[in-house]
Amino acid sequence: MAEGKFGTSVTCMDGRIQLPLAKWIKENYSVDFVDTITEPGVDKKVAENNDLDSIKAKVGISINAHKSGLIVVSGHHDCAGNPVSEEEHISHIKKCVDVITSWNLGVKVVGAWVDDTWNVRTV
Numbered sequence: 001m002a003e004g005k006f007g008t009s010v011t012c013m014d015g016r017i018q019l020p021l022a023k024w025i026k027e028n029y030s031v032d033f034v035d036t037i038t039e040p041g042v043d044k045k046v047a048e049n050n051d052l053d054s055i056k057a058k059v060g061i062s063i064n065a066h067k068s069g070l071i072v073v074s075g076h077h078d079c080a081g082n083p084v085s086e087e088e089h090i091s092h093i094k095k096c097v098d099v100i101t102s103w104n105l106g107v108k109v110v111g112a113w114v115d116d117t118w119n120v121r122t123v
C-alpha cells in the first residue's frame with residue numbers, strides 16, 4: 001500500500017522540466033509524490049489523440065496502484081519533440097486536457113505550461 005498522496009505528470013522527456021514540474025505539482029495540489037510518464041513532445045501526441053494506449057496504460061497504473069487523483073499534462077518552452085510556438089503549445093495542452101478528461105478516469109485533469117524561465121502555470 002502506497003504511503004502518501006500521489007499525483008501523475010504526463011510530460012515531455014526533457015530533463016530541464018522534471019524538477020520544476022514536480023515541485024509545482026507538489027506545492028499546488030498537496031501531493032507527496034509525482035509519478036511521471038514521459039514521451040518527447042507529449043502535448044502534440046496526446047492532442048492528436050493518436051496511439052495513446054501506452055500512455056493510457058501507464059496513467060492507469062498510477063491511478064490504480066498509487067491512487068493518484070490528479071493528472072497534470074504539460075508542454076514546455078524550447079521543446080525538441082514539438083517545436084512550435086507558445087500559442088500552439090497552449091492550444092495542444094488544452095486539447096490534451098479534453099482528451100484525457102474523455103477517458104473518464106474520475107480524477108482531476110489539469111493542463112500546465114513551462115515557460116522560458118522554467119516557471120509553471122496552468123493553461
Ligand SMILES: [Zn+2]
Pocket residue numbers: 012013014040041076078079080081082
Ligand atoms: Zn519537450
